Amino acid sequence: RTNPRTITAEVFHPGCIGGSCSATVSHRPTNDDSASPECKGTGCRLSPGVSQQQQPCVGESCRAQAGDNGRRKSSPVRVMDRAAQFLGELPDFGLDRGAWIQLACDVKPSNEVPSEDSLVLQLQLSKSQDRFVEALKGQQNEVKELQRLLSEQQGALVNQQREILQQQRRMYEQMEQDRDECLEISHLCRDKQKCTNTPGFKCQGMTARDANAGMCGHGYFYSSQMDECQACSECDGEPVVSPCTFLTDTVCTGPAVADASALSLSWSGDMSLQGPKGQILVQAFPSVQLHIQERAVAGLVSAEDGQLVLRQHGLVWLDAVLSLSHGCRxxxxxxxxxxHTDGSEGRDLSGIRVEHRERRSLQSVSISGVAEVGPGHIMSLFLRSASHHCNQSSEGLQLYDSSAAMLSIFWLSHDTGAVAMTAQAMVSAHYHTNYRPAFRVASTSDPYVVGLTHDGRGIRFAESGTVRFVFQQALYSMGQACVSDGFQLVAYLNKNGTSLEMFRVFKPGVHYRDTSLSLSGATTVGPGDAIGFEILSPAQCNVRFFGDETGISLLSLFWVPAAISSSLTASVANTGLPSGAVRNKPLFFHQTSPQVPQMGLLGKGSPNQRKDFVFRESGTVSVALDLKLIHSCNLIKVTLLRRGDPEGGREAEGLRPVPVAQQVAGQMLEGSQWASLSLRASFQVYNGTAVFFILDCVRGRVNQISQQTGSGVSALWVAA
Structure with missing residues (x-):
């Protein structure tokens, strides 16, 4: 063997010399063998000729015996004592000369690894290689993501540069092609006025009243900021949001396509009565559908046959502001x-009652609702009469045609984790003064996050987030005190057992009439918080509260996680309130909520301080404004305007603010001390977008605006 650790045992037979030992072995048995009583040891397994009479010589004495024979060569016997003892125990194991026994033991080298340890080592090595490969793949993915982001940023930068170049080109073209209207058009200004050529033209001494009378002429409008007449803009094939008037420029918008990865979107449209535009005479109508028209083509919803058809899954919050008058009894x-998609199993999301008045005047109505929708769902608006006593031509139905959008939609993707809920107010069969409504859940998309308190009088929240809600309650009241003092609807936020008043709105009361109260607001909530409501009535006013399946007494809300949303609240400022003959006067506010990075009211040092609400991140915003005031106006208007470039949020020089929404009301109710006005809208914002409110009084004056209670604004922002 080649193994160096082989152990060899050699046995020397004194009678064996050379290689002829095997031939001289005697196979005859000896007397000692025959005398053995029994066979013992390994000799029994050998042939009889292998047994010997004598035991092999072991030890040092063998060398002495071998020394006498000079022809023999004595070789030492290398054997361990243990092997000698073993051979000595075999008396029958006798060999002839030349017989050798070799014992070999294979021992594994110390540097060889057992098979089990080798397998474990190989598995560990393979796992390490797998982890190393995964780490390399992760680094490659990160590099690819960084490259993608870099390419997107480069593309955005290229687009911005392209837009800047286009704006510069348009400015140069406008400067090169500007007309000199003062020379081309004779008698453009009055005799005592002097015409000055500008990008349009300017008549010295011209007032807004002259411009409203049409002095600028066809194709021009009067710019109050530049104090001149400017040419109306052309939309170049894009849809026209609002046409050019004597005082406003044409508003254009491009087609908007809904982004599948967007978290929130908005949409706006108009409403009108079916038939001729303006006043329409309706005789004995049980129900009239409002015809909805979209202002821009979008992938979110589409207007078909006067109805809204939803195109995407998600949560939808709808706000409608309209002014109407009716002569129904x-x-x-x-x-x-x-x-639903097949047109069946419809349900009412909201309902507002517009009371009958002895002297007909425009009444402002704000209605809101929330629903979980999918592609093919249809939303529509109706006017329903409680009786058929609208059968005279003088008692027709009139809807005021607003210059701004009357309908807006706030859409939320399911990826936001938002929750929608509606709760029906329980019917109260008794008369009350102060009333705290109790609710039962009508629908909810996640009962864990949003649910009712143990007594049903509050809405509790399990996680932090931002909430937009609206509560409307139908009632019937009796007593002159109801008219003079009116009603107040209050919303409370309960934190750790302490109730804090959040919002309060005012509604003029009625005597022996049906009417509705409505309150909408936005706030931030935490785990365990709850929202409750209370209706405050005059002492000598008997009130009965109603509720049915038509949504006239319903709470609607949606909750958005705090990571992608924020809220803002502000009250009307004590100073700078418009009064007297108010014509397009801005409203000033004081922010009452903590500062948030996404939006805020401009502070000191800005020319639009306490007037502009500025947004610093792109997203979708829902705004609600309530005013409590005293006025003698035939028409009182409040308008929400957006300032800034819709694409980039940067205000271009000479770009007029765009009206987002407008609410119009008529004369105050006779016998009431106060009047109320509410405006709600949803719209898109970008970094740098600013919005503000203006108040306008037609043929009358504004005497007072309450800044204590009943007047304020709330806003909800959700990331785009």
Whole structure:
């Protein structure tokens, strides 16, 4: 063997010399062998000729015996004592000369690894290699993501540079092609006025009243900021949001396509009565559908046959502001309804009652609702009469045609984790003064996050987030005190057992009439917080509260996680309130909520301080404004305007603010001390977008605006 650790045992037979030992072995048995009583040891397994008479010589004495024979060569016997003892125990194991026994033992080298340890080592090595490969793949993915972000940023930068170049080109073209209207058009200004050529033209001494009378002429409008007449803009094939008037420029918008990865989107549209534009005479109508028209083509919703058809899954919050007058002997109810894809199993999302008044005047109505929708769902608005006593031509139905959008939609993707809920107010069969409504859940998309308190009088929240809510309550009141003092609807936020008043709105009361109260707001909530409501009535006013399946007494809300949303609240400022003959006067506010990075009211040092609400991140915003005031105006208007470039948020020089929404109301109710006005809208914002409110009084004056209670604004922002 080649193994160096082989152990060899050699046995020397004294009678064996050379290689002829095997031939001289005697196979005859000896007397000692025959005398053995029994066979023992390994000799029994050998042939009889192998047994020997004598035991092999072991030890040092063998060398002495071998020394006598000079022809023999004595070789030492290398054997361990243990092997000698073993051979000595075999008396029958006798060999002839030349017989050798070799014992070999294979021992593994110390540097060889056992098979089990080798397998474990190989597995560990393979796992390490797998982890190393995964780490390399992760680094490669990160590098690819960084490259993608870099390419997107480069593309955005290229687009911005392209837009800047286009704006510069348009400015140069406008400067090169500017007309000199003062020379081309004779008698453009009055005799005592002097015409000055500008990018349009300017008549010295011209007032807004002259411009409103049409002095600028066809194709021009009067710019109050530049104090001159400017040419109306052309939309170049894009949809026209609002046409050019004597005082406003044409508003254009491009087609918007809904982004599948967007978290929130908005949409706006108009409403009108079916038939000729303006006043329409309706005789004995049980129900009239409002015709919805979209202002821009979008992938979110589409207007078909006067109805809204939803195109994407998600949560939808709808706000509608309209002004109407009617001569019906009972109330008219504005209803928001949703139908499924097949048109069946429809239900009312909201309902507002517009009371009958002895002297007809425009009444402002704000209606809101929330629903979980999918592609093919249909939303529509109706006007329903409680009776058929609208059968005279003088008692027709009139809807005021606003210059701004009357309908807006706030859409939330399911990826936001938002929750929608509606709760029905329980019917109260008794008369009350102060009333705290109790609710039962009508629908909810996640009962864990949003649910009712143990007594049903509050809405509790399990996680932090931002909430937009609206509560409307239908009632019937009796007593002159109801008219003079009116009603107040209050919303409370309960934190750790302490109730804090958040919002309060005012509504003029009625005597022996049906009407509705409505309150909408936005706030931030935490785990365990709850929202409750209370209706405050005059002492000598008997009130009965109603509730049914038409949504006239319903709480609607949606909750958005705090990571992608924020809220803002502000009250009307004590100073700078418009009063007297108010014509397009801005409203000033004081922010009452903590500062948030996404939006805020401009502070000191800005020319638009306490007037502009500025947004610093792109997203979708829902705004609600309530005013409590005293006025003698035939028409009182409040308008929400957006300032800044819709694409980049940067205000271009000479770009006029765009109206987002407008609410119009008529004369105050006779016998009431105060009047109320509410405006709600949803719209897109970008970094740098600013919005503000203006108040306008037509043929009258504004005497007072309450800054204590009943007047304020709330806003909800959700990331785009």
């Amino acid at each position: 009972s109330f008219i109810q504005v209803c928001l309804r949703i139908n």
